[in-house]
Amino acid sequence: MANDTTSTKRLRGKVALVTGAGDPRSIGRGIAQALADEGAHVAINDVRADWLPEAVSDLEARDVRALAVPADVSDVAQVEAMFQAAVETFGRVDIVASNAGVIRWEHFLDVTPANLRLVVDVNLKGNVYVCRAAARQMIAQGEGGRIIITSSVQASMHFPITPIYGATKHAMFPFVGALALELGPHNITVNHIGPGWVRSALNDPAPGQQTDEDIEANRQSVPLKRDGLPYEMGRAVVYYASSDGDYVTGTYLRIDGGLGISKYSP
Ligand SMILES: NC(=O)c1ccc[n+]([C@@H]2O[C@H](COP(=O)([O-])OP(=O)(O)OC[C@H]3O[C@@H](n4cnc5c(N)ncnc54)[C@H](O)[C@@H]3O)[C@@H](O)[C@H]2O)c1
Secondary structure, eight states: OOOOTTSSSTTTTOEEEESSOOSTTSHHHHHHHHHHHTTOEEEEOOSOGGGHHHHHHHHHTTTSOEEEOOOOTTOHHHHHHHHHHHHHHHSOOOEEEEOOOOOOOOOGGGOOHHHHHHHIIIIIIHHHHHHHHHHHHHHHHTSOEEEEEEOOGGGTSOOSSOHHHHHHHHTHHHHHHHHHHHHGGGTEEEEEEEEOOBOSGGGTTOTTOOSHHHHHHHHHTSTTOSOBOHHHHHHHHHHHHSGGGTTOOSOEEEESTTHHHHTTOO
16 A cells, blocks of 8 residues: 555545445444545445435545445345445545444344344355455455454453354454455455444444433443544544554454453452
8 A cells, every 4th residue: 555644634545445334323434434534535335225325425525535335245246246336436445444233132042043144144244245355356456455344342352132243243353364364465454443332323222221321320331431433433444544554454453442441440
């Protein structure tokens, strides 16, 4: 990747694709905004096509080009068509934030076959399809690239009521490690970020957090005493996508206000 330290906007001229970014409150939107604010053009994906026109306007207002690429990331044909559309419009893809994910709050004994399939299909197979299409495109371009997966603090912490979700997130450790090894020779870096509590639709409401008091008690359990913001997750993606991340691959970055260490605090 070209050195970007001389430009005020560090990703000017780069092309990014962000999945699961339609909902204005989502982490994906925060990632897309942060990338656009650094000058990257953005292909913005969601399975909910009706959210994308507003998302495109949001990004264009940041002085970059934006393209809606609706697709279900768990459908390999749709993922490949999504990349094709992005390349037809922008000519290339330099940065991929594979962020789309779903959660189902169920005790292990209650997990339904439909929800088991959904969580594995989106969180595990979706990342496989998106990262493979990304890698193929970046290898064809021959100039390296950046792949950043959104996993979760659940990649490294254990929670009840989300056993399948947690398993798909923990799976990002061997997945990211293997991809970093295989794609390193192509100068493609692969890393994952672990958000803590971000009050998006995904966990609003979460079980045990039905009232304002419950939500505040949850915040107080986080060392920094607040929720994370989608844009803060986006800044971590900018770190990996910019020249700051040139020599960083196969890593995991928690952005969680210290949630991941809180159980062990004195
Ligand atoms: N919110 C949190 O506290 C939190 C914490 C840790 C990790 N995460 C992870 O961050 C990522 C984003 O979560 P969020 O909080 O923004 O969730 P969200 O539900 O608010 O947003 C997810 C977006 O992805 C879209 N989506 C769902 N299934 C899709 C599919 N099959 N194909 C394409 N798009 C799809 C949804 O329509 C939605 O716009 C997920 O991978 C999630 O597991 C979230």
